[in-house]
Amino acid sequence: QVQLVESGGGVVQPGRSLRLSCAASGFTFSSYGMHWVRQAPGKGLEWVAVIWYDGSNKYYADSVKGRFTISRDNSKNTLYLQMNSLRAEDTAVYYCARDVIVVVPAANSFYYYGMDVWGQGTTVTVSS
Amino acid sequence: DVVMTQSPLSLPVTLGQPASISCRSSQSLVHSDGNTYLNWFQQRPGQSPRRLIYKVSNRDSGVPDRFSGSGSGTDFTLKISRVEAEDVGVYYCMQGTHPLTFGGGTKVEIK
Numbered sequence: 759q760v761q762l763v764e765s766g767g768g769v770v771q772p773g774r775s776l777r778l779s780c781a782a783s784g785f786t787f788s789s790y791g792m793h794w795v796r797q798a799p800g801k802g803l804e805w806v807a808v809i810w811y812d813g814s815n816k817y818y819a820d821s822v823k824g825r826f827t828i829s830r831d832n833s834k835n836t837l838y839l840q841m842n843s844l845r846a847e848d849t850a851v852y853y854c855a856r857d858v859i860v861v862v863p864a865a866n867s868f869y870y871y872g873m874d875v876w877g878q879g880t881t882v883t884v885s886s
Numbered sequence: 887d888v889v890m891t892q893s894p895l896s897l898p899v900t901l902g903q904p905a906s907i908s909c910r911s912s913q914s915l916v917h918s919d920g921n922t923y924l925n926w927f928q929q930r931p932g933q934s935p936r937r938l939i940y941k942v943s944n945r946d947s948g949v950p951d952r953f954s955g956s957g958s959g960t961d962f963t964l965k966i967s968r969v970e971a972e973d974v975g976v977y978y979c980m981q982g983t984h985p986l987t988f989g990g991g992t993k994v995e996i997k
Contacts, residue, residue, distance in 0.1 A: 802976075806944070860921075869917055870982035873925075
């Protein structure tokens with residue numbers, strides 16, 4: 759069945775790094791855009807980053823730009839999130855989710871169809 | 887960035903009664919391709935989010951038909967025709983213009 763499984767979360771000190779992974783199965787991973795979305799304790803959903811199906815484009819939320827890097831290995835059906843210079847406010851459950859990205863060349867724009875498959879999440883706690 | 891505002895924040899509902907959640911965007915979500923990329927997600931306690939509705943009014947596979955989405959432009963609504971116990975959770979709207987943004991969530995609980 760279609761599945762996303764995150765791993766790599768844990769407790770880390772401020773300023774340190776962590777790498778999250780998301781293993782995909784049950785679908786053609788290389789055909790989909792992929793997001794990381796996080797949820798701080800007791801809070802709502804916050805989009806973190808997105809990567810195109812072929813890795814050609816990557817975008818980040820302002821809150822993580824310059825510190826986090828999204829990447830993928832389509833040969834391994836795996837998505838990654840490298841998180842550097844972690845802060846207390848990065849404490850959250852991190853979800854990976856797949857999406858269809860609609861490109862409109864005539865308008866030089868693109869849109870997100872909306873995440874239809876989500877992983878179970880992995881918890882990142884940044885604390886000294 | 888497009889700001890998504892949901893109301894109410896909390897929605898106590900009697901079992902079997904209808905429920906309605908509003909979502910407003912800070913700008914029109916009708917896009918150059920003629921589509922409106924507005925989604926609704928359900929997050930049950932302790933679970934990952936699950937998409938219920940895409941492009942305003944299209945139900946995802948396996949979603950009960952008591953859930954319906956409507957709206958246009960900047961105003962959107964998720965309706966549950968008859969609330970069941972399994973519908974308890976937080977509901978989020980999300981718009982698909984980059985950068986994508988979520989509403990703050992509406993907590994549905996049983997009275």
